[in-house]
Amino acid sequence: MRDAAPKTIYLKDYTPFGYTAQSVHLRFKLAPKATRVISRIAFAPNPDATDKSFFLHGEQLDLKWAKINGEAITPQISEEGLSCDAPDEPFIFEAEVEISPETNTALEGLYMSGGMYCTQCEAEGFRKITYYPDRPDVMSTFTVRVEGPHPVLLSNGNPGDSGDGFAEWHDPWPKPAYLFALVAGDLVAHPDRFTTMSGKDVDLNIYVRAGDEDKCAFGMEALKKSMIWDEKVYGREYDLDIFNIVAVDDFNMGAMENKGLNVFNSSCVLASPETSTDSNFERIEAIIAHEYFHNWTGNRITCRDWFQLCLKEGLTVYRDSQFTSDLRSAPVKRISDVIDLRGRQFAEDGGPLAHPVRPGSFVEINNFYTATVYEKGAEVIGMLKTLVGDEAYAKALDLYFDRHDGQACTIEDWLQVFEEVTGRNLKRFKRWYTSAGTPRLHVKESYKNGRYKLTFRQETPPTPGQPQKKPRVIPIAVGLLGVDGKEIVATQVLEMSKRQQSFKWEGLSAKPTPSILRGFSAPVILERDTDDAQRAFLLAHDTDPFNRWEAGRELAKSTLLAMIETGAAPSAGYLDGMLAVLRDDTLDPATRALMLGLPSQSDLTQILADKGVTSDPQAIYDAVQTLKLAMAQHMQDTLPRIYAACQVTGPYSPEAEPAGKRALANAVLALGSRLDGGKAAQEQYDSADNMTQQLSALACLLQENVGDAALAKFYQQWKHDRLVMDKWFGLQVSYAAPEDTAKVAETLTQHADFDHKNPNRFRATLGALAMHHAGFHHISGKGYTLLADWLITLDPLNPQTTARMCSAFQTWKRYDAGRQTMMKAEIERILAQPSLSRDTTEMLTRILAA
Known part of the structure; x- marks a missing residue:
């Protein structure tokens, strides 16, 4: 564990490293508790640097020896790295260290997942592998030799020599250490090929554990679609002879764009109709595209320092949103993105964790992989494209790629190409990168x-x-x-x-x-004096799909706020408007399904807080349930027709049209279940031939408190599938009554299949608790205590996941004095733990200081 004492790093203090890395040679002798890593790095003085001190990052490394130009040295070793005198001329640094992948539960650096070796080096994980200047502006070519008794031995780049117990890889493209990757294990490849627009043949592989081979086809097609799209829309061609993806069960993130060897959380690449929902398929398609698009926006051009993280992430999120919009429904994608932005990023902007898209300081960079950097960063790209126009945007991107290929860049470099192409002064626009908060x-x-x-x-x-x-x-x-x-x-x-x-x-x-x-x-909050009549007019007539949805959403907010604050009955105008939407066959089913959705209970809490009203989470929950019942009753004559019209026959397909029909059918089923007690849902559950229909029906049964038998049957059917079991855990917490939520979650943490060391299972269970607004904020405070207990348990093992889950407490000051006192006490209890990680310490200190 690193020292938890906070040490703030500032953008203004950036200086280049004193040496450039000309080439890197690594040799891995794999062993679960005693992997040896031998490094040979060619350094040269950096003419752009004034500080020539030689310091290499390194954490939890057992140094066996080190040499400079073949001569043994005795460097100074600290908890953060190695330092020694270095020649003022090109030289070779060599070292051998020993590390223990098997005991690395933080899932940073080289670790083991179910007997497989894998790496995660972004942001600062490479320093847990060997001594190196672990910063993104130090870029070098890598040659890697992996030795071990495993059928599959992978690293970045193109394959070289291989034989019994070893494989060599060479990546000809300079990259920072955070993009290094290694995977070794007993894996099965799902192979394919792709021919680029210039005629280059590329071998494609998705590596999985035996038994998962039938879940690779969709991911492979998504990869090829991404490659075609990037060539067509951005003119970017793949640049290696091979592209490998590996599915890993234990992974802190969704996926990682390591050059030529993308490592994926299994949930973000494995898919089949029987085990994955429509939303799973769409998410997998988008994440595969995102990581592939990083090959140019992140790998070939990377960020100079971690303050520039939005340079690669915001741009790549924007690109994957474009991709999904082109392949599926653009209006549905836009509406979905805004729902997510408002739900996560606006909350971040309005609370103690607010920070600019490009922050000016940080203590732990892992805490800045946030919705502000990613989603708001993408919104800034979209605004820039809107302001300059499509043609200028395309020209600026071409200039960006031509000028900065192979470089580590800044936001200033990015904006400069737009200023040159358009002649505009973007000084004021830059404030989107440097100023926090939602206008x-x-x-x-x-x-x-x-x-x-x-x-x-x-x-x-x-x-x-x-x-x-x-x-x-x-x-x-x-x-x-x-x-x-x-x-x-x-x-x-x-x-x-x-x-x-x-x-x-x-x-x-x-x-x-x-x-x-x-x-x-x-990405602003629009405040205007309007009434329900004008909202209904826009809902009926607006030609802009987003604003038509927005009008319905504003009507829903107005209705719910009146119900919460004054006890008013559900608005007849809103009910009539939603019935008209449901009957409007000119709207595609996916859009109608979205429009039938209600604002989140957290959103309603924030709206009331902005008005100076301290809300009761239970009252908000009750109002939402009452409105949903009123909608069902108002639409009861239409629901069966829509449900029947949206039934999809024939083989399952995750494409947009059938997925949209299922989305509307299941939205209707959820409403209808409030009237028939789950009868139709039980019928759908019994006849379902795909996970979308089965899981949606199970959710309806749980909603009506008649799902125990189906829940037990679902477990027996799917207990062998770890990803489906994540759904089973999460669904029970999500549909629990507020007074039972903490108890349900606590019971599930005692289940034999609960593994808090696995991030997916932890997030499925405790994440669902944090997302259950009325349950987590139940007046008993049991939700607060349970989450805090598990964060204390997890922090010594996995600081990254712990810190990110701490955001559940970020809105603690929105609530009444009793809840504030309980949440503050839990925050302070976590902070009082000895040897608390730097990640969690920073997050909770910022939250508490609000």
């Missing part, structure tokens, strides 16, 4: 004598360390609708750059209804 966009409208005016005012609330906010450049996509509902002004992008700004339209015969922020053209 609030206030709008007023006026109409007189044919002239219509919209006046916008932007403000961003204070965030930790940034009390004052300057105005940002905000692209506001606007359309105008006439009194008959027809569009009289097509979408225009208004560019706001001041704190307050007005925009006018002339020659209008009547006051229009504005459709503002179409496509969610900027």
Whole structure:
């Protein structure tokens, strides 16, 4: 365990390393508790560096010997690394260390998962493998020899010599250490081939454990689709002779883009109709695309330092969103992305963990793999593309790739290519990268004598360390609708750059209804004076799919807030509007399914908090359940028709059209189950031939508290499949009554199949508890105590997963004094643990300081 004492690192203090790494040769002699790593690194003085001190990162390494130019040296060793004198000329550094993969439960560096060796080096895991300048701006070619009694021995790059008990690999493309990868084990390959646009043949493989071979086909097709798309849309071609993916059960993240050897959490690559839902298939497709797209936006061009993490992650998230939009439904993808952004990133922006897309400081970089860096980082790319236009965006990207290939870059490098291509000054736009918080966009409208005016005012609330906010450049996509509902002004992008700004339209015969922020053209909170009649009008007539969904969502919020605050009955206007949506066959089923969804209970809590109202989680839960029942009753004559019309016959396909039909059918089933007590759900469960239908039916049965028999049957059917069992664990917690949630979760942690060392199982169970708003925040405080107990247990083993789960406490000040006291006590109890990790210490200290 590293020293938990906080040591803040600042962007302003960046200096280049004193030496460049010309080449790296590594030899691994694998053994579970005593792997030997022999390194041979060619260094040369860095002409761009003034500090020539020679320090190599290293943690939990047993150094056997070290040499410079063949001469033995006795370096100084600390908990953080190795230092010694170095020549002021090119030299060779050699060392041998011993590490213990079998006891590495943190899943950083080289560790073991079910007898398989694998690595995870981003962000700073390579320093647990050998002594090296473990920073992204030190890039080098790697040649690796892996020795061990395993049928499969893999590393980055192209294969070289191999034989009994060894394999050699060479990666000709310079890369930082965080992209190093090694996998060794008894694995089975699912092979294929791809021919690039220039005619280069590439071998493709997905390596899995025996028994998982039937779950690789979809992932392979997703990989090939990604390769084709990147060639067609961005002109980027794959650059090695081979591309390997490996499925690993124990993995802290979703996947890792290591050059030529992507390591995936098994849940993010293995799929079959029997074991995976439609959402699993879409997620797998997107994650495979994301990691492949990193080959250029992250690998060939990487980030200079970890403060620039959004440079590779925001851009690649944006690219994978484009990919999914092109392959599936663009409106559905956009709406889904915004739901996720508001649910996770807006909460982050509005609380103690707020930080800029490019933070100015950190204690533990693992804590900054956040929705702000990823999702908001992608939104910033989207805004930039909206402002400069598609053609300029394409030219700027081409210049970026040409100029910076093989380099470690900064946000300044990224914006510079856009300034050169467009002639624009992006100084104000850069504030999206440097300023934390979600801007609030206030709008007023006026109409007189044919002239219509919209006046916008932007403000961003204070965030930790940034009390004052300057105005940002905000692209506001606007359309105008006439009194008959027809569009009289097509979408225009208004560019706001001041704190307050007005925009006018002339020659209008009547006051229009504005459709503002179409496509969610900027990640802001829109605040405008409107009423349910105007929302219903937009729901019925808006030509922008996102804003039509948004109007329905605003109606739902208005209805629920009235129910929570005044005890009002569900709004007839909302119920009529949703019935019209359900009956509207011009809308694709997937869009209708999304529109029938309600705001999250956490969102409602935040809305009330913004109004100065301290809400009761149980009251919010009750209002949501009441509204869902009212919707079911209001739609009961239509539900059977829609359910029947959306039944998919023939062989299962995860493609967008049948998946959309199943989504709407299952949304309807969930409503109908509130009326028939789960009768139709039981029928669907009994006849289901794919996991989407089976799991959706089981959820409905649990919702109606009649699912015990089906739950037991599901366990017996799938207890052999670890990924399906994650679903079984999570579903029980998610559908528990608030008063029972903590008890259900606690019981499951005592189940023989619960393994807290496996991140997927831990997140499925305790993550579901944290996401169950009324259950986690039950007045008893049992949810707080249970989660804290398990975070204390997990932290010594896996600090990364522990720290990320601590975010469940980030909104502790939104609640009443009793809940605040209980949450604060649990935070302080965790912080009081001896030898608490630096990861968890930083997260909870920031949360507590709010």
